[in-house]
Amino acid sequence: MGRFHRHDDGTAHSHDDHPAGDHSHGHSHGPGDHSGYQTGPDRVEVLERIFDENDKTAAANRGSFAASGVCAVNLMSSPGAGKTTLLRETLQRMAGELRIGIIEGDIETSLDADRLAGFGAQIALINTGNGFGGECHLDAPMVGSALPRLALSDLDLVLIENVGNLVCPAEFDVGEHARAMVYAITEGEEKPLKYPVMFRSCDLVLVNKMDLLPYLGFDLDGFLANLRAVNPAAAVIQVSARTGEGVDAWCDWLRARLGEVR
Amino acid sequence: MRAGGDPVHELSLCGAIANIVTRHAAGRPVSVIHVQVGQLRQVVPDTLVFCWELVSDGTPLAGSRIDVEGVPARMRCRACGHVAEVGDLPVFACRDCGSIDAEVISGEEFMVTSLDLGAAPDGAVPDGAVPDGEANEGAST
Numbered sequence: 001m002g003r004f005h006r007h008d009d010g011t012a013h014s015h016d017d018h019p020a021g022d023h024s025h026g027h028s029h030g031p032g033d034h035s036g037y038q039t040g041p042d043r044v045e046v047l048e049r050i051f052d053e054n055d056k057t058a059a060a061n062r063g064s065f066a067a068s069g070v071c072a073v074n075l076m077s078s079p080g081a082g083k084t085t086l087l088r089e090t091l092q093r094m095a096g097e098l099r100i101g102i103i104e105g106d107i108e109t110s111l112d113a114d115r116l117a118g119f120g121a122q123i124a125l126i127n128t129g130n131g132f133g134g135e136c137h138l139d140a141p142m143v144g145s146a147l148p149r150l151a152l153s154d155l156d157l158v159l160i161e162n163v164g165n166l167v168c169p170a171e172f173d174v175g176e177h178a179r180a181m182v183y184a185i186t187e188g189e190e191k192p193l194k195y196p197v198m199f200r201s202c203d204l205v206l207v208n209k210m211d212l213l214p215y216l217g218f219d220l221d222g223f224l225a226n227l228r229a230v231n232p233a234a235a236v237i238q239v240s241a242r243t244g245e246g247v248d249a250w251c252d253w254l255r256a257r258l259g260e261v262r
Numbered sequence: 263m264r265a266g267g268d269p270v271h272e273l274s275l276c277g278a279i280a281n282i283v284t285r286h287a288a289g290r291p292v293s294v295i296h297v298q299v300g301q302l303r304q305v306v307p308d309t310l311v312f313c314w315e316l317v318s319d320g321t322p323l324a325g326s327r328i329d330v331e332g333v334p335a336r337m338r339c340r341a342c343g344h345v346a347e348v349g350d351l352p353v354f355a356c357r358d359c360g361s362i363d364a365e366v367i368s369g370e371e372f373m374v375t376s377l378d379l380g381a382a383p384d385g386a387v388p389d390g391a392v393p394d395g396e397a398n399e400g401a402s403t
Contacts, residue, residue: 042379048282049373050275050297136271167304168271196352197304229353232362 054172057140061147061175068152070101071261072160073254074138074176076198079164081184082208084112085241086250087159091119093251098156098258103146105138105163112161124149128163137168140175157258166191170198178257180204182241185216189223192230199227204235204253211240272309275372276317282374283323292326294378300371301335301348325381335369 065072077083101122104113113125124146162169181202192199239246283295299305307330314328335348339356340363355362
């Protein structure tokens with residue numbers, strides 16, 4: 001078998017023997033190392049964004065939502081911040097008013113989806129545990145794969161419950177119209193400074209577990225100052241998914257996002 | 263900027279990098295993949311390099327390595343025009359006038375900028391080639 005070459009000028013050939021004076025091709029080549037050949041430096045300019053592939057699929061997802069007049073909201077948080085409890089409260093309040101679909105990202109189980117059943121919402125579960133490297137976030141192809149399991153034309157709102165993680169989900173556009181994150185006051189005031197990409201990526205921060213405020217030494221003003229430093233534009237709603245405090249304001253925010261899409 | 267112990271997304275990002283590199287290499291051997299990573303991307307260079315070994319192993323890109331060029335985050339104040347590096351503390355207010363109306367002008371890059379072609383330094387010896395003893399000790403196909 002010969003060695004295949006393709007040169008920068010587009011020509012390609014293969015050969016077995018090396019002419020006298022040419023060196024062996026068995027070792028590393030630096031730029032300009034091709035002494036026996038008339039080629040330019042062996043560097044190919046690429047300049048391609050690594051998220052392009054994901055973002056193209058995200059745009060297609062967004063198009064699918066828009067074509068059905070559906071508003072999609074990507075809901076993110078660390079594990080245990082209260083996304084699923086908040087969604088349950090949301091469904092209780094809005095299920096009779098809006099037709100809601102849920103895309104549920106979970107690493108291995110259907111536990112969260114089970115907690116949301118029974119409210120009349122369409123639920124599409126994505127278990128990310130089997131995907132190659134997809135254990136920590138939803139990406140646009142995963143969300144796209146869930147769309148055929150939702151009758152979008154029969155929906156008004158799709159809530160995408162991302163995998164609980166403050167790092168990876170922030171990097172992936174999944175085709176949502178707005179991003180909200182659930183932050184629990186049990187997580188500490190400094191979280192916006194530690195996870196600025198997540199906090200910067202959000203249109204809304206729901207400050208959850210406010211019912212625990214009397215029992216924690218939580219510095220709410222300090223947290224809000226940290227959030228403002230990282231993301232001055234984010235809306236903030238203080239909620240307790242457990243007691244229902246503030247959940248109506250969150251529902252109003254969702255209605256407003258739907259109004260922007262339609 | 264990232265706490266230890268979090269799950270990593272570098273593996274799936276390496277999958278996306280492999281697709282880009284394979285397309286641009288068009289069958290030619292690749293030794294180095296130059297990647298720009300902005301400071302505001304939550305991509306850990308060492309993790310990316312390690313994951314690349316896992317992802318490229320057993321593929322035609324085995325033995326190639328990723329070279330990461332970090333890009334500092336910079337912002338421009340819309341109120342006074344002052345340009346400054348964001349620095350280690352992610353505070354996005356103008357360092358000069360204090361306005362919070364500032365735009366990020368760099369630091370969000372994440373791209374494959376170029377490829378160095380040629381056999382990987384520690385990679386396989388291609389068919390028909392004879393190691394010349396300079397750089398191929400321990401190489402195998």
